[in-house]
Amino acid sequence: MSTVENLKIISLDVKDLRFPTSLQSDGSDAMHTDPDYSCAYVTIKIATGLEGYGLTFTLGRGTDIVVQAINSLKPLVVGQVVSDIYKDFASFWRSITSESQLRWIGPEKGVTHLATAAIINALWDLWAKLLKKPVWQLLADLEPEQIVSCIDFRYLSNVITKDEALHLLTQGKFGKEQRMNILLEKGYPCYTTQAGWLGYSDEKIKMLAQKYLDLGFNAFKLKVGRNLKEDIKRLQLVRNIIGWDKTLMVDANQVWEVQEAIDWMKFLAPFKPLWIEEPTSPDDVLGHAQIAKALNPLGIGVATGEMCCNRVLFKQFLQADALQYCQIDSARIGGINEILAVYLMAKKLGVKVCPHAGGVGLCEMVQHLQMWDYVALSGTSEGKWVEFVDQQHEHFLHPAIVENAHYRAPRVPGYSTEIKPEAVKAYEYPNGSEWEDMFSKGIFHDPRKDK
Ligand SMILES: C[C@H](O)[C@@H](O)CC(=O)C(=O)O
Numbered sequence: 001m002s003t004v005e006n007l008k009i010i011s012l013d014v015k016d017l018r019f020p021t022s023l024q025s026d027g028s029d030a031m032h033t034d035p036d037y038s039c040a041y042v043t044i045k046i047a048t049g050l051e052g053y054g055l056t057f058t059l060g061r062g063t064d065i066v067v068q069a070i071n072s073l074k075p076l077v078v079g080q081v082v083s084d085i086y087k088d089f090a091s092f093w094r095s096i097t098s099e100s101q102l103r104w105i106g107p108e109k110g111v112t113h114l115a116t117a118a119i120i121n122a123l124w125d126l127w128a129k130l131l132k133k134p135v136w137q138l139l140a141d142l143e144p145e146q147i148v149s150c151i152d153f154r155y156l157s158n159v160i161t162k163d164e165a166l167h168l169l170t171q172g173k174f175g176k177e178q179r180m181n182i183l184l185e186k187g188y189p190c191y192t193t194q195a196g197w198l199g200y201s202d203e204k205i206k207m208l209a210q211k212y213l214d215l216g217f218n219a220f221k222l223k224v225g226r227n228l229k230e231d232i233k234r235l236q237l238v239r240n241i242i243g244w245d246k247t248l249m250v251d252a253n254q255v256w257e258v259q260e261a262i263d264w265m266k267f268l269a270p271f272k273p274l275w276i277e278e279p280t281s282p283d284d285v286l287g288h289a290q291i292a293k294a295l296n297p298l299g300i301g302v303a304t305g306e307m308c309c310n311r312v313l314f315k316q317f318l319q320a321d322a323l324q325y326c327q328i329d330s331a332r333i334g335g336i337n338e339i340l341a342v343y344l345m346a347k348k349l350g351v352k353v354c355p356h357a358g359g360v361g362l363c364e365m366v367q368h369l370q371m372w373d374y375v376a377l378s379g380t381s382e383g384k385w386v387e388f389v390d391q392q393h394e395h396f397l398h399p400a401i402v403e404n405a406h407y408r409a410p411r412v413p414g415y416s417t418e419i420k421p422e423a424v425k426a427y428e429y430p431n432g433s434e435w436e437d438m439f440s441k442g443i444f445h446d447p448r449k450d451k
């Protein structure tokens with residue numbers, strides 16, 4: 001810790017970055033038909049000039065609102081001494097999430113929590129750079145007491161206490177070195193959603209399924225939920241290509257009623273999906289539990305988490321057997337500190353964590369978390385994957401690297417969150433050069449004209 005003593009945060013800057021993914025229907029699903037993958041991108045600078053980068057993922061419109069929320073939290077960050085934050089990270093995290101007036105517009109959910117995630121992610125990037133380690137290794141090297149000191153256990157004690165967390169983390173130390181070596185050699189398994197976006201033509205789906213099969217992928221996720229006949233046709237198309245020995249997942253992105261989800265999935269069951277993801281409202285714990293119970297005899301699990309608003313809701317999903325695959329998302333809840341709590345609860349209750357990724361920077365970040373889990377907590381990658389989508393990585397200075405359907409363990413210090421300055425200039429909304437160009441060609445409406 002000595003190298004980070006007395007360093008003050010001197011600035012926090014945030015930018016609205018948007019990529020025009022809706023043009024090709026990249027990222028489309030039954031609920032989100034035209035996403036422009038975007039992010040609120042935070043830069044935190046300390047007195048030495050070192051910068052930490054963090055972001056939260058958005059779908060285009062609304063990113064400006066997250067930017068505003070980040071600016072509202074800024075006074076709580078600028079002027080802080082980083083060593084004070086990292087010595088008692090849980091207290092700092094609580095100061096951000098429980099600010100007595102701002103919390104009214106959350107608390108710990110929605111826009112304010114996305115803003116928290118971007119700031120907290122930047123602070124982890126900074127910490128890892130100060131210690132010259134990738135985040136996964138920083139986490140793996142922290143003593144159990146230090147990990148626990150990052151977590152706000154408020155509202156969790158009926159499922160996990162600090163002492164239980166310490167016990168799980170201490171157990172996780174056995175075999176850590178060996179697992180680190182395996183990770184460095186083999187990487188961590190991933191599945192892809194690249195072939196599955198709902199707005200893609202059948203030809204494109206077939207071409208991409210074949211491409212990723214040839215690249216060594218053995219697990220594929222398809223979007224469903226708009227039209228049952230279409231779903232059946234597409235699942236058949238993809239099964240024809242990948243065969244029956246590969247894993248298939250399906251994702252409805254919250255479009256169904258509870259009974260509708262059960263009925264629809266009975267028709268998709270012959271295609272042997274491993275899980276149905278987000279079958280209904282992301283807040284409906286008991287609805288998910290009902291779906292999970294009904295689909296269990298068909299061998300289909302329930303996956304959710306990418307829109308689970310905080311650790312408390314994750315707790316209830318886990319308590320109620322409402323999910324079999326816990327999909328933490330690196331930018332939805334309040335950054336690494338809160339996600340650590342979810343991993344610990346999932347470990348205690350024996351639920352597999354298969355992180356959501358794919359959106360801008362999500363693959364870059366979440367690979368670190370799952371690698372830490374493998375090395376220092378659950379100790380296994382059996383039956384687990386991190387999602388992978390091959391989009392927007394070219395804009396990152398140190399992008400996620402996938403080879404043979406495995407994420408390579410990042411070696412560069414930080415959280416892999418730094419976006420190239422030229423990409424920031426081109427895609428800042430609405431004044432970036434790419435946006436100016438698209439507005440001038442009439443490809444998108446220029447919002448500045450509405451003012
Ligand atoms: C709108 C997003 O692309 C969403 O469809 C992503 C998602 O649900 C997933 O990757 O899973």
Ligand SMILES: [Mg+2]
Pocket residue numbers: 251253277278306356
């Ligand atoms: Mg999903």
